[in-house]
Amino acid sequence: xxxxxxxxxxxxxxxxxxxxxxxxxxxxxxxxxxxxxxxxxxxxxxxxxxxxxxxxxxxxxxxxxxxxxxxxxxxxxxxxxxxxxxxxxxxxxxxxxxxxxxxxxxxxxxxxxxxxxxxxxxxxxxxxxxxxxxxxxxxxxxxxxxxxxxxxxxxxxxxxxxxxxxxxxxxxxxxxxxxxxxxxxxxxxxxxxxxxxxxxxxxxxxxxxxxxxxxxxxxxxxxxxxxxxxxxxxxxxxxxxxxxxxxxxxxxxxxxxxxxxxxxxxxxxxxxxxxxxxxxxxxxxxxxxxxxxxxxxxxxxxxxxxxxxxxxxxxxxxxxxxxxxxxxxxxxxxxxxxxxxxxxxxxxxxxxxxxxxxxxxxxxxxxxxxxxxxxxxxxxxxxxxxxxxxxxxxxxxxxxxxxxxxxxxxxxxxxxxxxxxxxxxxxxxxxxxxxxxxxxxxxxxxxxxxxxxxxxxxxxxxxxxxxxxxxxxxxxxxxxxxxxxxxxxxxxxxxxxxxxxxxxxxxxxxxxxxxxxxxxxxxxxxxxxxxxxxxxxxxxxxxxxxxxxxxxxxxxxxxxxxxxxxxxxxxxxxxxxxxxxx
Amino acid sequence: xxxxxxxxxxxxxxxxxxxxxxxxxxxxxxxxxxxxxxxxxxxxxxxxxxxxxxxxxxxxxxxxxxxxxxxxxxxxxxxxxxxxxxxxxxxxxxxxxxxxxxxxxxxxxxxxxxxxxxxxxxxxxxxxxxxxxxxxxxxxxxxxxxxxxxxxxxxxxxxxxxxxxxxxxxxxxxxxxxxxxxxxxxxxxxxxxxxxxxxxxxxxxxxxxxxxxxxxxxxxxxxxxxxxxxxxxxxxxxxxxxxxxxxxxxxxxxxxxxxxxxxxxxxxxxxxxxxxxxxxxxxxxxxxxxxxxxxxxxxxxxxxxxxxxxxxxxxxxxxxxxxxxxxxxxxxxxxxx
Numbered sequence: 001x002x003x004x005x006x007x008x009x010x011x012x013x014x015x016x017x018x019x020x021x022x023x024x025x026x027x028x029x030x031x032x033x034x035x036x037x038x039x040x041x042x043x044x045x046x047x048x049x050x051x052x053x054x055x056x057x058x059x060x061x062x063x064x065x066x067x068x069x070x071x072x073x074x075x076x077x078x079x080x081x082x083x084x085x086x087x088x089x090x091x092x093x094x095x096x097x098x099x100x101x102x103x104x105x106x107x108x109x110x111x112x113x114x115x116x117x118x119x120x121x122x123x124x125x126x127x128x129x130x131x132x133x134x135x136x137x138x139x140x141x142x143x144x145x146x147x148x149x150x151x152x153x154x155x156x157x158x159x160x161x162x163x164x165x166x167x168x169x170x171x172x173x174x175x176x177x178x179x180x181x182x183x184x185x186x187x188x189x190x191x192x193x194x195x196x197x198x199x200x201x202x203x204x205x206x207x208x209x210x211x212x213x214x215x216x217x218x219x220x221x222x223x224x225x226x227x228x229x230x231x232x233x234x235x236x237x238x239x240x241x242x243x244x245x246x247x248x249x250x251x252x253x254x255x256x257x258x259x260x261x262x263x264x265x266x267x268x269x270x271x272x273x274x275x276x277x278x279x280x281x282x283x284x285x286x287x288x289x290x291x292x293x294x295x296x297x298x299x300x301x302x303x304x305x306x307x308x309x310x311x312x313x314x315x316x317x318x319x320x321x322x323x324x325x326x327x328x329x330x331x332x333x334x335x336x337x338x339x340x341x342x343x344x345x346x347x348x349x350x351x352x353x354x355x356x357x358x359x360x361x362x363x364x365x366x367x368x369x370x371x372x373x374x375x376x377x378x379x380x381x382x383x384x385x386x387x388x389x390x391x392x393x394x395x396x397x398x399x400x401x402x403x404x405x406x407x408x409x410x411x412x413x414x415x416x417x418x419x420x421x422x423x424x425x426x427x428x429x430x431x432x433x434x435x436x437x438x439x440x441x442x443x444x445x446x447x448x449x450x451x452x453x454x455x456x457x458x459x460x461x462x463x464x465x466x467x468x469x470x471x472x473x474x475x476x477x478x479x480x481x482x483x484x485x486x487x488x489x490x491x492x493x494x495x496x497x498x499x500x501x502x503x504x505x506x507x508x509x510x511x512x513x514x515x516x517x518x519x520x521x522x523x524x525x526x527x528x529x530x531x532x533x534x535x536x537x538x539x540x541x542x543x544x545x546x547x548x549x550x551x552x553x554x555x556x557x558x559x560x561x562x563x564x565x566x567x568x569x570x571x572x573x574x575x576x577x578x579x580x581x582x
Numbered sequence: 583x584x585x586x587x588x589x590x591x592x593x594x595x596x597x598x599x600x601x602x603x604x605x606x607x608x609x610x611x612x613x614x615x616x617x618x619x620x621x622x623x624x625x626x627x628x629x630x631x632x633x634x635x636x637x638x639x640x641x642x643x644x645x646x647x648x649x650x651x652x653x654x655x656x657x658x659x660x661x662x663x664x665x666x667x668x669x670x671x672x673x674x675x676x677x678x679x680x681x682x683x684x685x686x687x688x689x690x691x692x693x694x695x696x697x698x699x700x701x702x703x704x705x706x707x708x709x710x711x712x713x714x715x716x717x718x719x720x721x722x723x724x725x726x727x728x729x730x731x732x733x734x735x736x737x738x739x740x741x742x743x744x745x746x747x748x749x750x751x752x753x754x755x756x757x758x759x760x761x762x763x764x765x766x767x768x769x770x771x772x773x774x775x776x777x778x779x780x781x782x783x784x785x786x787x788x789x790x791x792x793x794x795x796x797x798x799x800x801x802x803x804x805x806x807x808x809x810x811x812x813x814x815x816x817x818x819x820x821x822x823x824x825x826x827x828x829x830x831x832x833x834x835x836x837x838x839x840x841x842x843x844x845x846x847x848x849x850x851x852x853x854x855x856x857x858x859x860x861x862x863x864x865x866x867x868x869x870x871x872x873x874x875x876x877x878x879x880x881x882x883x884x885x886x887x888x889x890x891x892x893x894x895x896x897x898x899x900x901x902x903x904x905x906x907x908x909x910x911x912x913x914x915x916x917x918x919x
Contacts, residue, residue, distance in 0.1 A: 279873070497627050
């Protein structure tokens with residue numbers, strides 16, 4: 001579901017974590033949430049509580065598209081052919097390891113064909129074996145997008161089935177149309193499953209390790225939309241009773257999960273029970289964790305500490321020791337509208353004048369985020385700072401004014417900034433940016449929208465906004481899930497919508513680089529081309545980076561082995577976490 | 583009386599349909615495209631269009647409304663697709679009459695969705711009702727009987743203070759200080775009555791008190807005003823002069839007369855609350871109709887919104903009818919034809 005909120009909304013997915021390692025980016029990374037202050041021993045038992053605000057929109061594996069839920073369900077109930085391991089190291093943490101499969105897959109035809117072999121002994125919660133047909137069926141469900149709405153739809157574009165009117169002729173297992181074509185593209189030979197794509201998909205293992213669209217599904221459990229919260233597990237836990245949206249659910253041990261077929265690099269399965277409680281406000285969650293009493297001693301959360309409560313955390317060493325601050329997978333940025341800001345120098349002036357610090361300070365300061373140097377997250381494979389954004393974090397109004405003068409525009413130059421409003425923090429952030437832009441020679445009109453934000457900015461007829469706000473998180477640890485989805489005009493710009501290309505950016509040079517990256521045989525070599533693409537985008541000022549968001553999270557004192565990893569999308573790593581004995 | 587009730591019930595049904603139609607019209611008058619909410623991050627126009635058809639949002643609004651009304655009387659199937667019914671019948675939901683629709687965002691038919699939330703809201707509303715009737719009415723009576731004295735001023739002044747504070751503030755304050763910081767009560771959690779009556783009661787204390795406080799404040803003042811008005815009546819002076827006990831004057835004569843308008847207000851207030859106490863349910867994370875209403879509105883979940891509107895209207899209309907009937911029993915001067 002598309003939401004209206006900031007990065008947590010449209011950028012619902014994040015498949016990568018947080019840390020840029022020296023090997024990848026040339027920068028050192030802050031440490032990612034380490035182990036808790038208590039015992040780090042892997043003690044089994046007890047009940048872990050997960051306090052959260054946002055309800056899980058989907059718990060059907062082919063429909064989950066929120067980073068928190070993707071990561072949690074992989075650790076608890078939905079195994080995949082490959083998964084990302086528990087590791088705070090960026091390189092290790094973003095390299096898939098075998099899970100249901102015997103290895104990380106074999107690729108032929110330059111990445112157009114991928115094969116995996118299912119390992120022996122992997123079972124469903126009712127004791128039946130997981131079969132290749134279950135994998136095939138699970139994959140097919142992703143095509144029933146009119147019934148199973150909201151999930152990632154990458155497979156629709158990649159799988160080698162004919163397309164008609166922009167959609168594959170195969171419409172999922174509930175209708176018969178295109179079944180033969182699907183059966184040719186996804187085949188089972190005993191325990192071996194083979195996927196055939198219409199173009200190279202070199203990071204397919206990363207994709208299925210991060211998203212759940214290739215998870216197996218038992219056909220006899222499938223009730224279409226009604227299965228949205230009906231969890232049928234092949235992981236170390238199963239649901240007790242039912243999941244209630246807005247309330248939560250309880251997971252207990254799945255006695256048919258064999259740890260010998262799994263790895264404690266992926267799932268340690270320490271607690272006996274995990275209780276999810278949804279619908280709590282951020283303030284209540286933080287107050288409960290600060291108080292640290294009763295069951296809240298054994299609680300974790302995905303919700304940031306509100307800025308108003310920072311002093312209660314930083315002013316109390318006992319509470320501070322239970323707080324972690326790590327890079328989040330979300331990047332905020334603004335996009336000049338190329339239909340209106342046609343002059344490069346004016347866009348350069350805008351970039352030069354942008355006050356990142358004002359944006360960050362208004363929303364919580366260094367606990368909210370740090371200035372971004374690119375629209376690409378520092379945690380992604382092959383990350384490099386974009387060399388074209390040379391302004392200091394406070395902006396440089398004098399240099400910006402000079403650029404405007406060189407552009408020959410009359411000052412003050414009117415500018416309309418449309419952003420996703422609704423809270424005082426984002427309004428203050430916009431006001432801070434306006435002040436900086438105004439100093440540089442613009443005269444800015446702020447245009448906050450809430451429910452209609454994406455309807456407006458994705459409408460090609462929107463000819464009022466000069467600059468729009470955006471937020472994004474990569475779907476898996478590759479720049480392929482950032483730059484092409486946001487800046488490839490060929491897939492975004494249509495008569496009815498500009499897709500994710502809110503700035504209406506169009507560039508043959510950029511498209512050429514996108515196409516070149518898609519031909520590379522591995523993620524690392526593709527990353528080199530994406531660096532060039534990012535450079536091109538920076539030269540054109542297709543975007544202006546604002547912030548690499550951070551997660552400032554609390555936990556209870558009875559939580560052990562606490563980690564936040566790339567695999568967990570910077571949220572609490574349920575594959576590792578345990579609780580001390582009560 | 584019977585004819586009066588039948589007339590009111592018929593008018594009530596008409597009002598329910600009118601309100602549901604208005605909801606449909608308002609929903610589609612909003613600038614946001616509800617089909618976009620069915621699509622994930624990479625939402626193409628083709629996908630949105632396909633999903634719009636699957637949801638039936640491509641049909642004219644009045645056609646959609648007629649289908650909805652038919653479903654109320656005869657039930658419906660979701661999805662309404664003969665091909666899917668043949669090839670994958672296990673994925674088709676049969677929504678029996680009275681079918682208020684199927685929510686694709688909650689993956690449940692609206693009737694059962696509302697039924698699951700109603701006990702939470704009803705528990706909260708009824709407990710709050712008991713609080714405010716006992717404390718509000720008795721407070722008002724005490725204030726009236728001690729008119730002009732310190733007790734009267736204290737009660738009225740305190741009522742004014744609670745009246746001024748918004749519900750969310752009171753709720754958050756009680757939750758954070760009483761439950762979390764001072765740990766005077768357990769963290770409020772809703773437990774079904776059938777599961778554990780003691781836990782049900784304990785969990786309801788803080789949220790129902792939050793909800794009740796603003797009503798208590800209001801009822802202290804209303805009751806005080808009505809009792810004072812009644813105390814000034816000639817017949818009560820006659821009763822006092824005849825030497826009737828003060829207790830009997832208060833309970834038999836004063837309260838009976840004052841109860842009439844209080845009953846009217848209380849009945850309607852309870853009816854409104856049964857439709858959901860949005861703020862209290864949100865603050866305390868009680869999964870009732872109020873919280874569901876907020877969720878439905880923010881996610882453009884049309885079927886759920888229509889269901890909530892109908893249910894809310896039903897409660898208010900029913901409360902009005904009951905109050906009018908009770909009026910005739912409490913006050914013999916009132917006769918309906």
